[in-house]
Amino acid sequence: MRKTAVVTGASSGIGAATARRLAAEGFSVVLAARRRDRLDALAKEIAETVPGAGAGQGGRVVPIELDVTSQESVDALAAAIGGCHVLVNNAGGALGLDSVATADVDDWRDMYESNVLGLVRVTKALLPKLIESGDGHVVNITSLAAHVPYEGGGGYNAAKHAAYAVNEVMRLELVAEPVRVTEVAPGMVRTEEFSLVRFRGDETKAAKPYEGVPEPLVADDVADCVAWAVTRPSHVNIDRIDVQPRVQAAPYKLHREP
Template identity: 80%
Template sequence: MDGVRKTAVVTGASSGIGAATAWRLAAEGFHVVLAARRRDRLDALAKRIGEEVPGAGRLAAVTLDVTSQESVDELAAGLPECHVLVNNAGGAVGMEPVAEADPADWQAMYDSNVLGLLRVTKALLPKMIASGAGHVVNITSLAAHVPYEGGAGYNAAKHAAAAVNEVMRLELVAQPVRITEIAPGMVHTEEFSLVRFRGDAERAARTYEGVPEPLVAEDVADCVAWAVTRPAHVNIDRIDVQPRVQAAPYKIHREPS
């Protein structure tokens, strides 16, 4: 990284991939704005990063609900600058087949994964353009590119997010803003599957049964850090990252118990 510290905003930074990304970008020398709904967790994380990461830049915890335009506008109004935006907020709800799907679940997934991405990107894009070296990183999923049974709602939302990423790449080609999609496969985090299965811890745990080494949040954060620290003329369009034992969302090698 050059001698001028850049500011990175990470949404969904209170846990999982977002928290790991905030930590890693602080270690890379960025000023990091940690944004999510759970302010208590953000404050605790920012404090730990400040204490444990040598030479960390400024750390700011900001309450953010990406489904609220008012909340997004408050975030943007409080930022003097933004070089990097990591759109990580989102998630999956349910695994019901289409014939049994609840439209409210699909609405929630679309609002966070797609409209949330739109709200935050639109609000911060002028600051990224003004920086002269902006970068939008959209965390999607292998579900954005490979459909699987039980995943229709999440597939639809993440396919839409991937489409937005590709369109932005076209629309902003003349601007000093890079656009990157990172599409993780199976990542073992504390909350993703728990939320998907509505708090059913036993069912969430079965997702990872027999998988010798699923990805962890730090693996995805490593991809983010690599992409945003390339020279300004280098755009990493997309990174698909999955554990060695995963060939597709529905093709995973599991060791016998």
């Protein structure tokens, strides 16, 4: 039986790369995100490049519109799919780089809503299917920000630290169930949207974190970690993968070339 993977935040970046990679690994993939037009384009791309994938309800790649901040949307996702073996909680992101003293509380609330409560909503909704599969796996994409604080990262640090805590609690609570739980915590990853969203479309500010960094990670590097974790034998749980470029030692410590 072919296994099914659900990937949230699949319309771009790490989510899209993970969907491509899992389809190539032989999974049926549910592409879940808010932007249906991008999901349709990705489904078409995967169907054309992965042998036998096919798009739509009759194929191995199914796009479903999802807003993880809406319980109604999450419930609709759960109702629309059959079985689920792998859930990749990737939806989320950062907003701003303000100090705690100048924090925009609305930004903090939005980050918590997507990075933490969104993760909980989707996991809760799909957990019965994951258990029923007999070989379920939840992969939570967090960040090194979940483990190492840095100046200006207060809101994002807080949200990702919470996501890490949820991940650890799930490992304890599901230890008797046929469900593995893995955290993938990337360092600097250059994608087309993460930094641009963080700085609300300001391209100059969005490019600045990557200035002089010779080789930041790309989305495919993180997708590779996810694929490796979910393709281990079912008795093997990869608890956590910290992955960062060679030139990064911490979120605040990078080698930059002139």
